[in-house]
Amino acid sequence: MKKIFLILTGLIIIVIAVYVLIPSKIYIDEEISIDSSDVIAARFLNNKSNWKRWWPGTTINDNLYRFKSLEIDLGKMTNSTVYFNLKKGDIILKNSISVFAGEEGTVTVKWNASEDSSKDFYSKLTNYFEKAAIRAQMAEVLLSLKRFLQDERNTYGYKIYINLIKDTVLLTHAEIRNSIPEVHEIYQIVNNLKQEADKGGVKQVAFPMLNVTKINEYQYQVTVALPINKTVHTQPKTTINEMPKGANLLVLDVKGGQNTINNALSQLKIYMKDHRLVSPAMSYQSLVTDRSVEKDTSKWVTKIYYPIF
Numbered sequence: 001m002k003k004i005f006l007i008l009t010g011l012i013i014i015v016i017a018v019y020v021l022i023p024s025k026i027y028i029d030e031e032i033s034i035d036s037s038d039v040i041a042a043r044f045l046n047n048k049s050n051w052k053r054w055w056p057g058t059t060i061n062d063n064l065y066r067f068k069s070l071e072i073d074l075g076k077m078t079n080s081t082v083y084f085n086l087k088k089g090d091i092i093l094k095n096s097i098s099v100f101a102g103e104e105g106t107v108t109v110k111w112n113a114s115e116d117s118s119k120d121f122y123s124k125l126t127n128y129f130e131k132a133a134i135r136a137q138m139a140e141v142l143l144s145l146k147r148f149l150q151d152e153r154n155t156y157g158y159k160i161y162i163n164l165i166k167d168t169v170l171l172t173h174a175e176i177r178n179s180i181p182e183v184h185e186i187y188q189i190v191n192n193l194k195q196e197a198d199k200g201g202v203k204q205v206a207f208p209m210l211n212v213t214k215i216n217e218y219q220y221q222v223t224v225a226l227p228i229n230k231t232v233h234t235q236p237k238t239t240i241n242e243m244p245k246g247a248n249l250l251v252l253d254v255k256g257g258q259n260t261i262n263n264a265l266s267q268l269k270i271y272m273k274d275h276r277l278v279s280p281a282m283s284y285q286s287l288v289t290d291r292s293v294e295k296d297t298s299k300w301v302t303k304i305y306y307p308i309f
Contacts, residue, residue: 026093028113028135032142036149037274038080038101041109044149045097046077053154056144070137086113088134105275109145111138156267163249165307167206167227170241171197171234174223180212181222187292193226193238200232207303209284225284243281243307250277250306257297261285264304272306281307 034041044050051074052059057067065072071087072095081098093113100108113134152160173189181189190208197204206227213221231240250272254264265283272279286303294300 026113026115026131028093028131028138029110030135030138030142031108031110032139032146033102034107034109034146034149035105036107036155037105037276038099038107039274040155041099041107041145041149042080044145044155045082045099045109046079048074048077054145054148056141067141068137070134070141086134088130091115091130091134093134109142111142113138152271156271158252158254158264158267160250160252160268160271162308163251163305165243165245165247165249168243168245169228169231170209170225170243171202171228171232172223172225172239172241173237174221174239175237176215177220177222178218180220183291186210186224187290189224190226190287193224196235196238197226197228197232202228202230202232205229207286207288209286209305211282211284213282223282223284248308250308252304254302254304255298255300257300261300261302261304268304268306272308277308279306279308283307 044054048062051062051065055065055067057065057070059065063074065074069088072084073087074082074084076083080100081096083094083096086093086095093115095111095113097109097111100110102108148154152158171193173193193208194204204226209223209225209227211221211223213223215221225241231242234240250268252264252268254261268283271277283304283306286305288301288303289299291297291300
């Protein structure tokens with residue numbers, strides 16, 4: 001009889017503890033720091049058509065997504081927050097994911113989930129133990145988003161990285177033209193610069209550089225430069241330009257013709273805007289492939305450089 005009394009007392013204590021210690025409303029908060037910009041994070045979170053690009057599970061349609069035992073039904077979206085319902089079995093949670101700019105070059109993504117739980121003993125106990133499983137899967141989803149956003153090939157179509165300026169002395173030719181120069185015209189200038197370097201007793205130390213900038217409706221500024229190992233006396237149509245050694249360069253590798261290069265330049269400019277970067281000088285193409293020899297533009301390899309603060 002005493003044993004039965006103790007068992008019943010223990011059960012009553014457990015029931016009371018569940019009601020007292022386990023909250024009636026479930027809250028789950030998860031967050032992650034990502035090396036990206038708030039603009040990019042918001043672009044892929046607050047646009048339904050972009051969710052399927054980073055979502056680690058199954059995409060049913062633009063609104064409905066599944067990952068393991070979770071089902072997400074997207075709802076309202078604002079500039080910085082997306083609202084949706086999350087379902088796991090019989091549990092339905094109201095959710096929001098918000099984007100916050102963090103330290104320079106980082107963004108924090110916060111995921112909040114909540115539910116008014118049932119007051120009965122069994123539901124409270126079940127929901128309490130399900131909370132850990134839901135939190136773990138939420139963390140996996142956020143980690144997938146982080147891996148996606150931190151690879152610029154996903155967000156901009158190209159790998160973008162930072163190098164330091166090494167070749168600082170440039171033998172440069174600049175002119176105004178009424179049209180974009182043809183390949184043979186560019187390499188005529190390159191060859192002239194090479195001959196001038198040879199006569200001056202200096203060495204070419206990197207690939208030729210090119211910048212073509214439209215300055216008005218009818219004219220283009222064409223700049224061709226040859227990196228050399230030291231300064232030299234120049235001819236009337238050339239100058240020596242020097243870049244600060246050790247300064248930062250954004251770099252993007254491109255394989256393809258001029259349309260591909262133009263697209264890469266556009267993406268690099270978007271990257272700079274998203275990351276609030278400022279350039280003190282014009283971008284340039286490093287002509288890795290000799291375009292005068294390689295006629296197949298799909299095989300052209302070009303490095304695009306953008307000096308940045």
